[in-house]
Amino acid sequence: MNWKTFFALLARDAHVARRNILPVLVQNLIQPMMFVFVFGRIMTGSGLLPEAYKNMLLPGIMAITMVISGAQGVAMPLIAEFQFTKEIEDRLLSPIHISWIAIEKIVAGMLQALVAGFVVIPAGWLLLGRGLDLSGTRPLSLVAIFLLVALFSAASGLVLGCLIGQTQIGMMFTLVLGPMIFFGCAYYPWSTLARYPVLQKAVLVNPLVYASEGFRAAMVPAIPHMELSAVLAALVLFDAGLVWLGIVSFDRKAVG
Amino acid sequence: MAAQQGFPFGPMRGARAGGRGEKKETEVTALAGLTFEVKPGEILGLLGPNGAGKSTTVGILTTRIRPTGGRAWVGDYEVWRETVAVKHLFGVVPQRPNLDFARTAREILTFHGAYFGLPARESQRRAEELLERFQLAERADQMARVYSGGMMQRLSIARALMHDPAVLFLDEPTVGLDPQTRLVVWELIREYNRRGKTILLTTHNMDEADELCQRIAIIDHGRLIACDSPAALKASVPGGWLIRLRFSRSTPELTERLRGIEGVREVRPSGDGAVDVYADRGGALIPAVVGTASGAGAEIHDVHLSEPSLENLFLLHTGRGLRE
Numbered sequence: 001m002n003w004k005t006f007f008a009l010l011a012r013d014a015h016v017a018r019r020n021i022l023p024v025l026v027q028n029l030i031q032p033m034m035f036v037f038v039f040g041r042i043m044t045g046s047g048l049l050p051e052a053y054k055n056m057l058l059p060g061i062m063a064i065t066m067v068i069s070g071a072q073g074v075a076m077p078l079i080a081e082f083q084f085t086k087e088i089e090d091r092l093l094s095p096i097h098i099s100w101i102a103i104e105k106i107v108a109g110m111l112q113a114l115v116a117g118f119v120v121i122p123a124g125w126l127l128l129g130r131g132l133d134l135s136g137t138r139p140l141s142l143v144a145i146f147l148l149v150a151l152f153s154a155a156s157g158l159v160l161g162c163l164i165g166q167t168q169i170g171m172m173f174t175l176v177l178g179p180m181i182f183f184g185c186a187y188y189p190w191s192t193l194a195r196y197p198v199l200q201k202a203v204l205v206n207p208l209v210y211a212s213e214g215f216r217a218a219m220v221p222a223i224p225h226m227e228l229s230a231v232l233a234a235l236v237l238f239d240a241g242l243v244w245l246g247i248v249s250f251d252r253k254a255v256g
Numbered sequence: 257m258a259a260q261q262g263f264p265f266g267p268m269r270g271a272r273a274g275g276r277g278e279k280k281e282t283e284v285t286a287l288a289g290l291t292f293e294v295k296p297g298e299i300l301g302l303l304g305p306n307g308a309g310k311s312t313t314v315g316i317l318t319t320r321i322r323p324t325g326g327r328a329w330v331g332d333y334e335v336w337r338e339t340v341a342v343k344h345l346f347g348v349v350p351q352r353p354n355l356d357f358a359r360t361a362r363e364i365l366t367f368h369g370a371y372f373g374l375p376a377r378e379s380q381r382r383a384e385e386l387l388e389r390f391q392l393a394e395r396a397d398q399m400a401r402v403y404s405g406g407m408m409q410r411l412s413i414a415r416a417l418m419h420d421p422a423v424l425f426l427d428e429p430t431v432g433l434d435p436q437t438r439l440v441v442w443e444l445i446r447e448y449n450r451r452g453k454t455i456l457l458t459t460h461n462m463d464e465a466d467e468l469c470q471r472i473a474i475i476d477h478g479r480l481i482a483c484d485s486p487a488a489l490k491a492s493v494p495g496g497w498l499i500r501l502r503f504s505r506s507t508p509e510l511t512e513r514l515r516g517i518e519g520v521r522e523v524r525p526s527g528d529g530a531v532d533v534y535a536d537r538g539g540a541l542i543p544a545v546v547g548t549a550s551g552a553g554a555e556i557h558d559v560h561l562s563e564p565s566l567e568n569l570f571l572l573h574t575g576r577g578l579r580e
Contacts (some may be wrong), residue, residue: 004373012356012371015359086350086354087355089320090356090364090371093320095373
């Protein structure tokens with residue numbers, strides 16, 4: 001394994017990300033933060049939603065923000081580089097196995113997702129105001145969920161970036177990311193779907209469900225949530241599957 | 257690097273590639289049993305019309321297109337068995353610039369150096385030197401996207417040279433460049449070759465192949481037609497000159513009479529009154545051809561004279577011009 005090349009590739013992605021950090025953060029954070037403000041502050045403040053909703057909402061928002069940041073951070077440049085500018089060629093010709101370039105993309109995406117996740121906590125804190133109670137947070141579980149969700153977001157970005165063409169980007173948002181967010185149990189705990197048994201089972205194919213429930217279990221364990229062990233197992237399985245699919249798709253896309 | 261200098265890239269034996277089109281069912285055979293060898297330190301040109309399989313050949317040799325059969329070597333490495341090690345040996349200049357448009361010229365070079373494991377200081381030094389030599393130093397800190405076509409091409413070549421590869425692949429290096437820039441690029445290629453480096457370039461431009469290459473491999477439909485020095489290739493055309501004639505009608509008798517003219521080496525009717533005459537002289541034969549034609553009851557409608565060239569060789573083997 002050629003680590004020098006690997007870190008040079010990572011440095012290149014960090015260099016590009018650093019240059020775009022402000023627009024990227026704004027793009028990824030504005031919508032979730034507006035959601036936090038409207039539902040977590042205005043609606044709870046006006047009595048339409050209970051105060052406790054704040055605690056329920058923040059973990060879900062973290063899950064959404066991380067998934068979107070990592071997935072977009074990997075997928076969007078990849079789509080352009082493969083189809084339009086072809087600028088990835090130079091890296092494909094660097095002395096490293098093609099699969100390691102895919103892995104480098106995943107690591108770069110994970111870092112972006114982690115940065116976004118870390119920004120959400122203070123931003124959410126500020127926007128939600130009083131009433132947020134994260135005193136029950138389990139730090140080790142939180143770190144594990146952070147890493148698994150970051151890996152999930154980057155790996156799904158790699159898969160999307162390899163399978164989706166420039167002309168299908170709009171469809172990606174409408175058909176993949178949209179339903180994933182709304183049925184990802186980010187705005188409500190999974191247990192509230194008990195009244196809709198079919199839907200409650202159907203959403204289990206959506207990995208965002210485990211991300212949201214996982215953050216809930218780690219940050220506000222008092223709120224009803226899935227078993228942490230089940231969440232971790234599901235995330236590990238999704239991560240393994242997506243990493244494998246991402247690497248295979250990248251190899252196929254990269255070599256004609 | 258000295259030990260690697262002048263590494264040959266070895267023969268491609270019977271390489272085949274199924275070029276994948278938009279849909280799988282449109283799979284085509286891009287190369288069919290193409291075998292050739294590039295000698296260490298030479299410039300070899302792959303000459304052929306568009307779609308002949310030139311870029312596919314470069315793609316296979318540079319790990320970018322997986323062949324469906326056959327074998328390819330660069331230096332001691334079999335390309336598709338040692339894809340990582342072999343990449344150290346070569347640099348690639350693509351047909352269309354694929355520069356990182358969001359970075360400056362200097363960054364493009366230094367990052368390329370880093371991919372190949374050059375220490376930062378060495379990378380900076382080489383980038384500086386190449387920017388100077390390729391006349392890009394003044395605008396080295398501008399984004400590559402504002403560069404003109406010629407500057408982008410020079411930067412592409414500079415990037416390929418950053419890790420000082422023993423072999424340089426150039427895919428149609430001067431397409432779309434103005435004549436002046438073309439001369440600059442030719443000189444950069446020659447200069448690199450003078451340092452003992454091996455160069456494979458593809459082109460559909462006969463002048464470029466003739467001017468730049470020590471040997472030329474002519475390919476068409478993925479097959480090798482001929483491979484030799486430009487002079488030897490031109491000399492292999494019977495007589496050298498080609499007179500393309502179109503008669504009101506062409507008969508076996510006319511063909512036979514044309515063969516009898518002194519200086520004519522070969523006569524090839526190609527249908528519809530067209531006849532290609534290969535001869536050791538050009539214009540001097542026209543009166544004799546006119547006389548022979550009227551003797552055989554045929555009228556000349558068109559005459560085209562072509563002096564000894566690679567185009568004639570391509571015509572001899574394929575019945576088509578390079579640009580047709």
